[in-house]
Amino acid sequence: MKALIVDDEARVRKAVRLLVDWEVHQIEEILEAGSGNEAMGLIRKEKPALVIMDMMMESGSGLELMSWVDEFAGNTKFVVVSGHDDFDFVRQTVRHGGIDYILKPIEAEMINNAVSKAVSAWRAEEEERNHRQRQSLRLNEIKPIYGEKLLSALIDDKVNAEASLRRLIHDGIIPQDIRTSRLILLQTDSGNNPLLRRFGGDSELMYYAIVNICNEFLQSQRKGIAFRYWGGPPEIAIILWDLEESVTGLISRMNQGLYLTLQFRMHFGISTAGEFPGQLPAGRAEAAEALLRRNLLRHEDYCHFSPAEPAAGLVPDGQRSGKPGTAAPLNFADVQEDWRLAVISGTPEALSAAAHYWTQELSRRGVVTPQMLNAWKADAMLLRSRLVRAALGSQADSVLAELEQQDRQNPSPQPGGYSFSLFAWRDWSFTFMQQLSQMLSARHMNEQNIVTEIIKYIEQNYASDLSLQEIAGKFQVSREYVSRRFKQEYGINFSDYIVSVRIEKAKLLLPNPGLKLAQISEMVGFHDVKYFSKVFKKLTGLSPKDYRGRAE
Structure with a gap:
């Protein structure tokens, strides 16, 4: 049999470990969790028979954990250990099937009595469950x-x-x-x-x-x-x-x-x-x-x-639960800009804030339905597609395919699943935005590296007959991609950039009186000296001869 101690204070968890006579209660394994959220994960994985929990914790309160245990792990028994003598807390403990409510500081006799009652109740119910399941399976067979x-x-x-x-x-x-x-x-x-x-x-x-x-x-x-x-x-x-x-x-x-x-x-x-x-x-x-x-x-x-x-x-859910005037349901449009800015920022703080605000608002407004979550997820996918296509153009399809592969490996929670948790959706939205941000950032860095390599190649081969098709083929990208990137980085197209490089190289050679204009023209990639002179004057305002005269 396993037991789980849940408290955000390590000293309290240690005190419970020391005060309970685990061997007498035949509990072989004692687990610990520092928050309600962590406890849910451990309960799913380890299935303890007993949970001893605090009521007030920073991440996932005892009330949330009790409600979750009652809903999704009903065969687990729990005892509340709290520093708050609050009747509402006691009432909630009883309502959710808690065995006992013990006030801190903890007394050994009191907590051992509570553990004994919880273990006895669990064993009695386990025997009844096994009996009914055997009956049910026999019925299923015949x-x-x-x-x-x-x-x-x-x-x-x-x-x-x-x-x-x-x-x-x-x-x-x-x-x-x-x-x-x-x-x-x-x-x-x-x-x-x-x-x-x-x-x-x-x-x-x-x-x-x-x-x-x-x-x-x-x-x-x-x-x-x-x-x-x-x-x-x-x-x-x-x-x-x-x-x-x-x-x-x-x-x-x-x-x-x-x-x-x-x-x-x-x-x-x-x-x-x-x-x-x-x-x-x-x-x-x-x-x-x-x-x-x-x-x-x-x-x-x-x-x-x-x-x-x-x-x-x-009546509307909010009114039925005693919440008249419940706020209107949250639409994805209400947080879309927050998500977009968080993805662009890429910082853990911005991503976490966007994910937290979403789920906090869902909880505050009092209504979350599978229909809403399906629509939210579809809208989030649409936003992702738009951001990727706006940033990467023709490269977007391959990036979206990679992101979809990540979706299959780390799927979202089931919108209508029985194990609904706002914490799980918060974690999903954080991971969703983080993966998108990292993918866009990595592709941007890769694009920057490609442009740098293309520039270096032009610097080394400017005198050759460079074409857009040749560059695209060499660097395994599309012609449209090269053209778009040069327009974004330099405000001019690819061919104009090469011409500007050649003219700059010509400026370095013109002061040398030993080189004729025709030689310089050929050396920088112009095979017609008259065309070279025309382009040079257009870009500098001087003819090559006048530029040479000034340099002397």
Whole structure:
């Protein structure tokens, strides 16, 4: 068994280590974290049975950590050790399932009693979980799949919907007298690794188990049916035809069953009631939209109604949570200039400030939905494309391809994932801007080196018949690139730059009375002395002969 001590003061962590009799409680490994953010990472990786945490920390508070543990690591028990005798803190600890709230300075007897209670509770629940999981897996092996493809056809196959309905009624899967129904979707997060690991990585077995658990609450009283929907991405759907019972009450019981078996609660998108089976396609769209519009900051809301639901009694999230006058949702346009300047700056301070401001504003405004995050991510990608194309022109495609490869190696958090964390999105936005800044900076330095090498080559070969095509080929860049860079650096085109170099070399040779004009013309790359004289006078205001006379 493992335990995790979370406190931003090392001396407090040391005191807890010394005061708790770990051997008596059969805890073999003690981990430490200096912040709530660090603790989340350790809990995901190490899965401790017990967390002893401080309430007030600089990076990731105890309240945030408690909420996160309750939501995503519900089988972990925690004890709060705090220097604040605050009733609200105690209330929050109880609300999130904390075992005890201990005030500093810590007394050995008190903390050992709390650890003992936490360990006993964890062991009792672990035995119950193992028992239920064994029962569930046995059920999964023997319980038949209920006409999933026939049920899916009612939603997405208009041609065969009527035939599918007759077959479903004949087989007794659904009653004959259904007139109205709701369609409900369970959010199944493909990136939910902790849940998937419980099934050995077998997603099909995971879906099958969830369907059967839901059907235990539906089929016994013929309220509806849960099934794997085959018409698109992996989804679990419920057709609910008993419309008299509270849908939130039913889902609450389902979620409790899911939690007892899988230690996980699901989010449900709920459509309005409509004609059966004609309104099922529209119902699925409504339920999917409800999941996309759920407020990710409200971790304890699992029922998400269609915006068109007239009887849901819904009010804006901010008002429902006691926050009247919640600010308007943040748009990417509100921070786009901050991101652009941070990328151009490239300093860790500017990048961190831009990333922090974004997530701070999202939290302050009180509403974050998967739909918003998808739009934000798309807008961020568009900004990146624009910055790269503006800076690199024809070289942009290769740079964007490299950045997309980095995206695959370090993907963003799932916009609708169960493990939503503003900290994770803040870290992603920082990395996103940092990679872009580093890529642009590296390419700029490379471009500067290329231009320097081209200038050096011209200085050494100015007397030759240099062409734009030759230079581009030698340095493996496009003609347009060379032309654009010379225009940017010197304000003139490539051929004018070479002419200016030749004239400057001619100025050095003209004071030598032993060299004829024709010789100097040839030596600097002009094969026609009259043309040389014309160009020389145009650039200097003097003919070569007059320039030589002045030099003497």
